[in-house]
Amino acid sequence: MKNAYAILLCASLMSTAAFSAEVPLKVVASFSILGDLVKEVGGESVDVTTIVGPNADAHVFEPTPQTGKLLVQADMLFINGLDFETWLPRLVEASNYRGVVVTASRGINPRTLTQDGKPMQDPHAWLSVPHARLYVKNIEEALCAKAPLKCKVFQERSKAYGARLHTLDQWIHTRFKAIPDAARVVITAHDAFSYFAKTYNVRVLAPQGINTQAEASAWDVAALIDQIRALKVKTLFVENMASPKLIAQIAQETGARMGDTLYSDALSEKDACCDTYVKLMEHNVDLLTKAMAEAGKTPPPQS
Ligand SMILES: [Zn+2]
Structure with missing residues (x-):
């Protein structure tokens, strides 16, 4: 009887382990463009929700209690950084989010422009394709750190998508030439x-x-x-x-x-x-x- 119980327990633990390996990471991205880049790298291994959705303006976004709920359930949060998400610190504090915050623009040399007579970092780095490739690399590394068992998949997807972005970059140069x-x-x-x-x-x-x-x-x-x-x-x-x-x-x-x-x-x-x-x-x-x-x-x- 004891043995039967042990086998049952063992089988149950194994199925839990198998299940958790298949459950996608719950990932939140601060805005829709970043959400797309995370999906490209994460594929079916991530379940991406974006805070500021299509056609919406992240500069003037006002978080709601609903936004806070997204973060409570999240494994990871991806942001642009470069002072784009000015509303984020309040949101993180209000939702008590303690998970990883990944700054996708890490490593980019920020451009400073003047706004109302004051110097300000320009957050729109993603509109340069070589910068978007750097975002993709940062996303790959962050996903690998969070889910090492799936790292190979993330690396392969990141490589394939990076090659697509390289082709896009070449095409843009050709069009402007x-x-x-x-x-x-x-x-x-x-x-x-x-x-x-x-x-x-x-x-x-x-x-x-x-x-x-x-x-x-x-x-x-x-x-x-x-x-x-x-x-x-x-x-x-x-x-x-x-x-x-x-x-x-x-x-x-x-x-x-x-x-x-x-x-x-x-x-x-x-x-x-x-x-x-x-x-x-x-x-x-x-x-x-x-x-x-x-x-x-x-x-x-x-x-
Ligand atoms: Zn803008």
Whole structure:
């Protein structure tokens, strides 16, 4: 009888062990683009929930008690860092989360821009594909540390996805190569594209600064209108989570047209244009290079 009990207990423990090995890690990502990168590396071994979802603005996010519940059940929390998630310390404290917090942008050399006269770190590093590859490496290492038994799977997925990102990066360089230097100008509502601009040698001007909450001064707007005229920019862009109001006014003033939506800080809803990071980058580059090619047909200004 004792033996039978021991066998039963043993079998029960084994099945528990097998079950826990199959249960995906409960992972929370602070915003949708980061959530997609974590899914790419983690595959079926992670169950990813994002705090700031598609088309939503992480700059002005206000956590709710519901958000706190997500963290209570989480094994790991992935954040961008670079002061993007200003609401995070309050949320972590309110939810009493004691798990791992992984900063996906670790190792990136931050760009500093001026916001309201003060220097601020630019958080939008993911819009440069080589930086996104670094995020992926950081995600792989963090998942391996948390679930060493699945590390090989994470490493393989990270390698395959990294190769896909490398191809994407090459494609973006090729697309921009065809654009004359004078036409490589982008006007967009909030200043999300400084890492992108540096990596792909594009000039980006934005009236609103790094944060969507910032107010553009009348002086800044007037200066931007002068630049749009001088550079003969024909298309202005607004990001999916930013307000189009100011850019629409500038378009009216300058006679430029409003381009389609760029995706900078959030993915689109599922099955729309940009429900993954790769699709988001392809969409943006396609829109930008088409607008630049059109502007490039005009001779550069005489000055
Ligand atoms: Zn932003």
